[in-house]
Amino acid sequence: MTMIVLEQVSLALGEFNLHDVDLRISNGEYLVLLGPSGAGKTVLLEIIAGLREADSGVVTINQRDMNGILPEHRGTAIVYQDYSLFPHMTAAENIAYGLKIQKRPVKEITERVDSLLADFGISSLKNRYPGSLSGGEQQRVAIARALATDPAVLLLDEPFASLDPRSRDECIRVMQELKETRSVTILQVSHSGDEAYTLADKVVVLLDGRVSQTGTPDDIFSHPASAEVAQFVGMENVMIGTVMSTESGRSRISVGSASILLPTAFKEGTQISIGIPAGCISVLSEKPVPNGQGTNCIPCQVKRVTWGKETAKLILEGAVPLTAVIHRSADNDPSSLLELYVYAVFKDIDVCMLSETSAEKNT
Amino acid sequence: MARSIRYDSCMTVFWLMGSVIIVITLLALLSIAVPELSDLSHLVSVATESDVIQAILITIVAAFIAVLFLVIFGTPLSYVLARSTFRGKEVVEILVDIPLILPHTVAGLMVYLLFMSRGPLGAPLKSIGIVFEDAFLGIVVAMIFVSSPYYINAVREGFEKIPVHLENVARTLGATRFNAFWHITRPLSTRHLLSGSFLAWGRAVGEFAAVIMIAYFPMVVSTLIYQRFTTGGLAEARSVAFIMIVICIAVFIVFRWLTRAAGRHDHDRA
Numbered sequence: 001m002t003m004i005v006l007e008q009v010s011l012a013l014g015e016f017n018l019h020d021v022d023l024r025i026s027n028g029e030y031l032v033l034l035g036p037s038g039a040g041k042t043v044l045l046e047i048i049a050g051l052r053e054a055d056s057g058v059v060t061i062n063q064r065d066m067n068g069i070l071p072e073h074r075g076t077a078i079v080y081q082d083y084s085l086f087p088h089m090t091a092a093e094n095i096a097y098g099l100k101i102q103k104r105p106v107k108e109i110t111e112r113v114d115s116l117l118a119d120f121g122i123s124s125l126k127n128r129y130p131g132s133l134s135g136g137e138q139q140r141v142a143i144a145r146a147l148a149t150d151p152a153v154l155l156l157d158e159p160f161a162s163l164d165p166r167s168r169d170e171c172i173r174v175m176q177e178l179k180e181t182r183s184v185t186i187l188q189v190s191h192s193g194d195e196a197y198t199l200a201d202k203v204v205v206l207l208d209g210r211v212s213q214t215g216t217p218d219d220i221f222s223h224p225a226s227a228e229v230a231q232f233v234g235m236e237n238v239m240i241g242t243v244m245s246t247e248s249g250r251s252r253i254s255v256g257s258a259s260i261l262l263p264t265a266f267k268e269g270t271q272i273s274i275g276i277p278a279g280c281i282s283v284l285s286e287k288p289v290p291n292g293q294g295t296n297c298i299p300c301q302v303k304r305v306t307w308g309k310e311t312a313k314l315i316l317e318g319a320v321p322l323t324a325v326i327h328r329s330a331d332n333d334p335s336s337l338l339e340l341y342v343y344a345v346f347k348d349i350d351v352c353m354l355s356e357t358s359a360e361k362n363t
Numbered sequence: 364m365a366r367s368i369r370y371d372s373c374m375t376v377f378w379l380m381g382s383v384i385i386v387i388t389l390l391a392l393l394s395i396a397v398p399e400l401s402d403l404s405h406l407v408s409v410a411t412e413s414d415v416i417q418a419i420l421i422t423i424v425a426a427f428i429a430v431l432f433l434v435i436f437g438t439p440l441s442y443v444l445a446r447s448t449f450r451g452k453e454v455v456e457i458l459v460d461i462p463l464i465l466p467h468t469v470a471g472l473m474v475y476l477l478f479m480s481r482g483p484l485g486a487p488l489k490s491i492g493i494v495f496e497d498a499f500l501g502i503v504v505a506m507i508f509v510s511s512p513y514y515i516n517a518v519r520e521g522f523e524k525i526p527v528h529l530e531n532v533a534r535t536l537g538a539t540r541f542n543a544f545w546h547i548t549r550p551l552s553t554r555h556l557l558s559g560s561f562l563a564w565g566r567a568v569g570e571f572a573a574v575i576m577i578a579y580f581p582m583v584v585s586t587l588i589y590q591r592f593t594t595g596g597l598a599e600a601r602s603v604a605f606i607m608i609v610i611c612i613a614v615f616i617v618f619r620w621l622t623r624a625a626g627r628h629d630h631d632r633a
Contacts, residue, residue, distance in 0.1 A: 051531045071534040072542075078535045084528040088550050097546070098536030149536055 003027045003185050004153055009047060009057030016040040017209040018047075021057070025153070025202075028183040032196040034220070035206035036232065041189035042081075044206070045155040048187070049076045061152055077146035081158040083138040085130035091141045092117065092126045098149035116144040120174065136167030140174060147184065156188040160195060175199055193221065193233050205229050227273040227354045236323040237276035238354065243268050250294065250348060258319030261296050261348040266356065273354040280350035281324035283314060284343045294348040298322065302337045316344055392608070398598075399605040409602035418587040418603075419610065425499060425583065426567035429506035430560050433514040438556070441515050442544060445522035463512040471576030474505045478577060501578035506567035514563035521555020522548055553625040561618045568611070 006023040018040045025031045035041050046052040048059055050071035059066040066074060077098075085094050092113050099109045117123045120140040130138055139159060146154055159175070160168045176199065178184065190196060196203045196217055203220045205213045213225040224230035230238050241253035243266045251266045252259050253274070266272060288297060300318025308325075314337065316322040322344050399406050409415055444456065462470050478485040478495040485495055495501035525548045533543040549556070571585035579586060584607050592600035 046531070049531070049535050051534065070539075071531070072537045072539055074535070076535055078532060080528045080532065082526075082528065084526065084532045086529060086533075086547055086551075097533065097538075101533075101537040101542060145532075145536070151535070155535075 003029070003062060004048065004187070005058075005060040006044075006048070007058045007060075009044070009054045009059065011040070011043060011047065011052070011054045013040075013043060016043050018044060018054070019208075019210045021206070021209075021211055023204060023211070025185060025187055028185055029201050030179050030186045030199055031188070031202045031204060032200035032217075033187065033189045033204050033206055034191070034193065034196050034233075035189070036191055039206050040209050041206060042157050045078060045157055045187065045189060048074075048153070049078050049155055050074045051078075075152040076155055077149065077151035077153075078155040079139075079142045079146050079157065079159055081161050083130075083135075083142040085133075085138055085141055085145070087130050090127050090129055091122065091133070094130070094141055095145045095148050097145065102149065112148060116148060120144045134167065135163045136170055139163065139167070139171050143174070143178070147178075147182070151184075153185045153187060156186060158190060159188060161191070172198055197221065205232065207232060222277075223352060224275065224354060227275070230273075230275040230352065230354050235275040235352065236278040236325075237281075238273065239275075239320065240271060240273050243270040243272060248293075256320045258298055260298075260320075260351065261294060262351055262353065263294065263348040264353065270356050272356045275352040275354055276322070276346055277350065277352070278313065278323045278325040280346050281322060282345045283316070283324050283326055283337070284345055285340065287343050288345055296344075296346050296348060296351075298344045299341065300344055301341050302339060305335050305338055316342070318344065395601055395605050395608065399602060405598070406602050406605065409599070410606050414582075415587065415603055415606070418582045418584050419606065421499065421502065421581050422568055422583040422585075423610070425502040426506055426510075426564050428503050429510060429567045430514070430564045432503070432507050433511055433563055434556070434560060437511060437514045437559075438518060441518035441559075442522055442548070444515070445519045446527070459515050460512050462509050467509060467570070467572035468576070470509055471505060471573035474501075474508050474573055475576040478504055495577060497578050497580050499578075499581060502574050502581070502583055505573040505577050506570055509570050509573050510563035510566040513566050514559040517559030517562055518552065518555055521552035521559070524555075525551050554622050557618065557622050557625055561615075564614075565611070 002024050004023070004025040006021055009018060009021045009023075011018045015038065021044065023031075023033075023044075033041055033044065043052060047054045048061075048066075050066060050069060061074060061076070085091075086097065089097065095113045095116055096109050099112060104112075114123070117126055120143065122137060122140050122144070125133060125137055125141070130141070133141065143154075143156075143159075160171055163171060172195065175186075179186070179199065188195070188199070200217050203213075203215060203217050204211055205220060207228050213220055213229050215223075220229070221233050221235075224233055224235060227238050227240075239255050241255035241260060243251050243253050244259065245252050246265045246268065249263075249265050251262045251264060253262060253266075253272060254260075255274075260274070262272075262274065283302075287299075288295070290297075298318050298320065300316040300322060302314050303317045304315040306313040306315075311325050311327055312335075314324045314326060316324060324344060440459070444452070444459070465473075475496075476482055478488075478501060480486065480489050480494065480496045488495070493500065495504060529547050529551075530540075530543040533547050534540070538546065569585065571583075571589065574583055575586055582590065584603065588600045588603050588607075591603060
């Protein structure tokens with residue numbers, strides 16, 4: 001069953017713009033709305049919660065048109081990036097607030113608050129004021145508060161953005177448990193692909209106020225629909241080439257002065273954007289013996305080595321600039337590669353076709 | 364122990380310049396306090412005069428009622444100004460600030476023309492027995508008029524400091540806008556509500572020009588001091604002034620204590 005449907009929602013608000021946003025969230029689904037800062041993600045959450053009015057478009061929650069329905073009657077619960085705990089109330093009072101508003105019996109409120117505190121492992125913080133809680137603790141109180149009234153959907157606004165890495169991992173674990181045990185419908189906005197990968201059932205990429213792609217995390221990260229999405233989800237080596245020739249179901253395109261083999265046949269002259277994930281590029285010091293068809297091999301020079309914890313990123317300069325990521329191990333010191341002439345090798349099937357223009361597919 | 368601040372020429376010069384103001388206030392206070400405290404019997408005799416006691420009570424109570432009126436009617440206006448944008452908002456803002464920029468005699472004249480027994484509001488209200496001219500209520504309306512911008516601006520500033528996200532969260536948890544205001548924004552703005560009230564009260568207590576236009580009698584303290592100064596002389600006026608200084612400082616100390624207790628969870632203090 002589809003829980004929340006947004007149809008053609010548009011809003012112009014100074015620098016924020018939403019253009020004809022369509023969104024469907026099913027019951028119990030964890031949807032991550034991915035987009036850069038300033039893409040209007042928070043505004044979209046506020047539109048769903050009824051805190052802001054869209055210029056046009058329809059919001060439906062549980063088959064009910066939300067037009068004219070006040071935020072307090074929508075059954076949504078929002079958790080902001082800054083947690084927005086009520087500073088004059090203790091953790092327990094914060095969680096109890098929604099229940100008190102609903103005038104539930106005191107006994108029921110106490111039980112519910114206690115069980116939520118226990119579920120989130122924050123029973124010991126019960127009587128503490130938000131000012132004395134850490135970011136991660138505040139975050140959990142905020143989520144517990146949002147869940148107290150059994151909302152139809154939980155709207156999370158960059159919930160992990162301002163946490164230190166340890167609290168962040170902790171909170172992601174809390175969200176994973178929440179997803180497994182409570183079957184709440186969650187719409188989370190985020191600018192981080194990692195979070196989407198870990199938590200999302202479905203990812204919607206919002207760029208420049210438009211939905212650019214919808215799909216599973218794998219769809220989005222392995223098969224970005226456009227060069228913009230590819231760049232946003234952190235795919236390296238996004239470039240545009242022209243199809244030169246087609247042979248036995250493959251095409252060869254020229255990018256700069258390099259030629260790259262693609263696993264699909266395209267009509268000659270087609271302009272095509274491709275992305276080559278950095279992790280798919282092997283860096284070899286000797287030219288490999290061609291084994292089978294479909295291997296690309298581009299000679300280049302290592303221009304820069306950027307260290308990571310377990311990997312190193314190499315900036316390669318050759319007929320076409322490339323970025324490769326290699327794993328570090330005891331017998332492989334990437335810094336010794338600096339300035340060396342190497343071969344960047346990758347399979348044609350690892351190349352992502354992002355978009356094509358001016359000619360249709362020729363299969 | 365903190366290390367003492369090293370010699371800092373900028374701060375020293377600023378201190379010297381600023382101390383001009385402090386010294387003037389201090390000398391002014393001393394020039395009243397010293398003669399009064401050296402003649403306690405005179406001070407006590409003035410303080411126990413029924414005219415003086417009455418004027419002080421009228422002033423304090425009228426100012427208190429004016430503040431009460433502002434709390435009830437000014438708070439909603441402050442909230443509207445803090446939380447909404449609408450066409451003509453600037454006009455409303457100018458109207459709110461008008462008493463601030465007008466000479467007080469002009470403000471007094473405006474209040475008088477409106478509320479005098481022949482005035483557009485004064486006449487109909489007189490017909491149902493509510494009189495402002497030379498009456499206690501006249502003092503109250505004059506005080507409300509001149510002190511309203513102090514209250515409204517202070518409280519509005521307080522409301523603006525409360526993140527709208529807090530209200531938004533409350534709304535999605537089921538609170539109506541009024542609930543959100545009452546449970547969240549109001550308690551978090553206590554310090555500004557108090558300081559707005561205190562500013563307005565102080566302004567109301569000190570009002571003279573606007574008050575005498577509509578109500579020379581019954582006398583407020585300012586009127587009494589002026590009258591004593593022009594008829595009885597300096598010593599008479601000075602005793603009343605000294606009593607008023609003591610009362611105002613006492614109220615100020617109580618106010619400081621109240622706001623300190625109230626501001627515990629204030630956002631801008633966290």
